[in-house]
Amino acid sequence: MRLVVDANIFVAELIRHRGRLLIAREAFELFVAEAAWSEAQHELRKRIQAMIKQDKFSAETGEALLETAFNLAQAKARLIPEEIYGAWKEQALLRIPRDPDDWPTAALALAVDAAIWTLDADFLGCGIATWTTETLLLSL
Numbered sequence: 001m002r003l004v005v006d007a008n009i010f011v012a013e014l015i016r017h018r019g020r021l022l023i024a025r026e027a028f029e030l031f032v033a034e035a036a037w038s039e040a041q042h043e044l045r046k047r048i049q050a051m052i053k054q055d056k057f058s059a060e061t062g063e064a065l066l067e068t069a070f071n072l073a074q075a076k077a078r079l080i081p082e083e084i085y086g087a088w089k090e091q092a093l094l095r096i097p098r099d100p101d102d103w104p105t106a107a108l109a110l111a112v113d114a115a116i117w118t119l120d121a122d123f124l125g126c127g128i129a130t131w132t133t134e135t136l137l138l139s140l
Helices: 007-015 017-024 034-053 059-076 082-095 100-112 133-139
Strands: 002-005 029-033 077-080 115-117
Touching: 002 007, 002 100, 007 017, 007 034, 007 059, 007 133, 017 059, 017 133, 029 034, 029 100, 034 059, 034 077, 034 100, 059 077, 077 100, 082 100, 100 115
Parallel strands: 002 029, 002 115, 029 077
Antiparallel strands: none
């Protein structure tokens, strides 16, 4: 299944063991827009630091998790530069008017003919198939 990964779901699932197992599955061909990947990297660092401060795990464990998450993301998701999906910007902006910052994910989905893996309701009704983690798990 071809999926464009939204930044927020990518971060959430890269942190979870269950999510990392799902991302690693051969059944999925994952794509991420360069803008979404930049956001995901920032958010991963921020969330893991917050978890360390909350004593959910040690700094060493947090650093190991961050490294594992980055390695898995780079191994499994194809990072796509804006030059590939930029021509779809206007179409994407028309489809997701509530959050124009998400246009790269929608544009990439249009460019590579893929569904979007997300929990963001702004993508609902945009004319592009969307999947949540739960629906992906049920489909396997």
